[in-house]
Amino acid sequence: MTQDETVAVGTDAPSGTRPDGEQGNGVAVAFGRQLKLLRVRAGLDRAEFGQRMGYAAQSVASFEQGRRIPQPAFVDKADRLLEAGGLLVALKEELARSQYPAFFRDMARLEAEAVELCAYDTHMIKGLLQTEEYTRAVLAMRRPLLDEETIEQRVAARLARQEIFSRWPAPLISFVMEEPILRRPLGGKDVLRGQLERLLHFGRFRNVEIQMMPLDRDDNAGVDGAFTVVTRRDGEKFVYMEAQGRSNLLTDRDETRLAAARYGIIRSQALSPGETLRFIEKLLGEL
Numbered sequence: 001m002t003q004d005e006t007v008a009v010g011t012d013a014p015s016g017t018r019p020d021g022e023q024g025n026g027v028a029v030a031f032g033r034q035l036k037l038l039r040v041r042a043g044l045d046r047a048e049f050g051q052r053m054g055y056a057a058q059s060v061a062s063f064e065q066g067r068r069i070p071q072p073a074f075v076d077k078a079d080r081l082l083e084a085g086g087l088l089v090a091l092k093e094e095l096a097r098s099q100y101p102a103f104f105r106d107m108a109r110l111e112a113e114a115v116e117l118c119a120y121d122t123h124m125i126k127g128l129l130q131t132e133e134y135t136r137a138v139l140a141m142r143r144p145l146l147d148e149e150t151i152e153q154r155v156a157a158r159l160a161r162q163e164i165f166s167r168w169p170a171p172l173i174s175f176v177m178e179e180p181i182l183r184r185p186l187g188g189k190d191v192l193r194g195q196l197e198r199l200l201h202f203g204r205f206r207n208v209e210i211q212m213m214p215l216d217r218d219d220n221a222g223v224d225g226a227f228t229v230v231t232r233r234d235g236e237k238f239v240y241m242e243a244q245g246r247s248n249l250l251t252d253r254d255e256t257r258l259a260a261a262r263y264g265i266i267r268s269q270a271l272s273p274g275e276t277l278r279f280i281e282k283l284l285g286e287l
Contacts, residue, residue, distance in 0.1 A: 025066055025069070025098050026098075027091065027094045027095055027097075027098040028066040028067075028068075028069050028095065028098055029065075029066035030066075030091070031063075031066070031070075031075075031088065031091045031095055032063055032064040032065055032066040033064075033066075034084075034087060034088060034091070035063060035064050035078060035082075035088065036064040038078075038082040038084050038087070038088070039060075039064075039082060041082075042081075042082050042083070045057075046060045046061055046064075049081075052081060053074065053077060053078060053081065055074070062149070067149060068149060068153065069095055069098060069099050069153055070095070071156075072092055072095075072096065075088050075089060075091070075092045075095065076089060076092075096160075097109065099153055099154075099156065099157035099160070100154075100157055101154070101245070103242070103245060103246055103247040104242070104247065106247075106249050107228075107230075107240045107247065107249060108161070110230045110232070110238055110240070110249075111128075111161060111164065111230065112164070113232050113233065114164070114171050114230045114231060114232065115169075115171050115172070115231055115232065115233050116171060116172045116173075116174075116229075116230070116231040117164070117171060117172075117173050117174070117228065117229070117230050117231075118173075118174045118175075118176075118228065118229045118260070118263045118267075119174070119175050119176070119226075119227075119228040119229075120175075120176045120177070120222050120226055120227055120228070120263060120266050121175070121176070121177045121178070121181060121226045122177075122178045122181070122222065122225060122226045123178075123181065123226065124138060124181060124184070124186065125177070125181060125195055125199070126175055126177070127158050127161065128161055128162060128164065128165075128173075129175065129195075129198065129199060129202055129210075130158060130195065130198075131191070131194050131195050131198045132155060132159060133187060133190075133191045133194055133195075134186065134187060134191055134192075134194070134195045134198075135154070135155050135158050135159070136151060136155050136187075137186055137187025137188075137191050138186055138187070139151045139154050139155065141186070165202060165205060165207075165208065170206070170207040171207065172207055173205075173207060173208045173209070174208075174209045174211070174263075174267065175208075175209070175210045175211065176211045176212070176213055176222075176263075176266050176267055176270050177210075177211075177212060177213065178212075178213050178215075178222075179212055179213060179214050179215045180215070182196065182199075182212060182279075182280065182283060183283070189287055192287065193284065193287050196280050196283055196284050196287075197284065199280055200277060200280055200281065200284075203273065203276070203277050203280070204277075209273040210273060210276055210277070211267060211270040211271055211272065211273055211276050212270060212271050212275075212276045212279055212280075213266065213269065213270045213271075214270075214271060217269055219269060220266070220269060221262055221265040221266045221269060222262075222266045225241070225243075226241065226242075227239055227240065227241045227259060227263075228240045228241075229256065229259050229260050229263055236251075237253075237256035237257070237259075237260060238250065238251055238256060239255060239256050239259040
């Protein structure tokens, strides 16, 4: 991406097998073909290969057909077992990125490089903060419906992004979310309870601040909707916005500076991190 450009990412939903607009995963298909060729070359059928790898033959078939994306540990082990000489490992990074829907892949790359991330949300808990149960519930609510394999792939990918919280040097991470998000029982009360407990957990990290925008505020600089500001190590800022399976990634310096300033105002209007954690504790007591 170059400076002073706006990148719009998204596709119209096709009539194919991926109801959320995805048109297949070329990287996964290419990996699967290589995996099958190497397995056949080694004289192993799927059942025997799967047994050595610790996977069912059905899972091996899904990997070879590009329907599922294997975990990095599988790629490393398969490369050694099949004596691929690094051929499979060379695709590992691209495979990891391909776990995400097409409209999110640029943002996933930036998120992995961020030294600062500031997110304002209006409708649901940020993906970075979600529990497995909350993520699965949210994805199951999508219309048109996502197939089960896509849901499981997206759950794994979203949870893998939480590596950002254990990275060192630790990035500075700030979240501001509207009060209804913390009250909306997506997936049921038990799911919400677990999600609120997760917020308390992350909110106590030294490099993480979670704030809530109360409903009673008569001034809210976030009226234009949710957005995320990401800063890279080189100082470049990017603004990510997403809606209805489409996304905008803004790189224009004037726009990114204004968005960062807007976020600062939103943050000043919200409850402090300490007040927010106490509010979440109170909500948990009410569930």
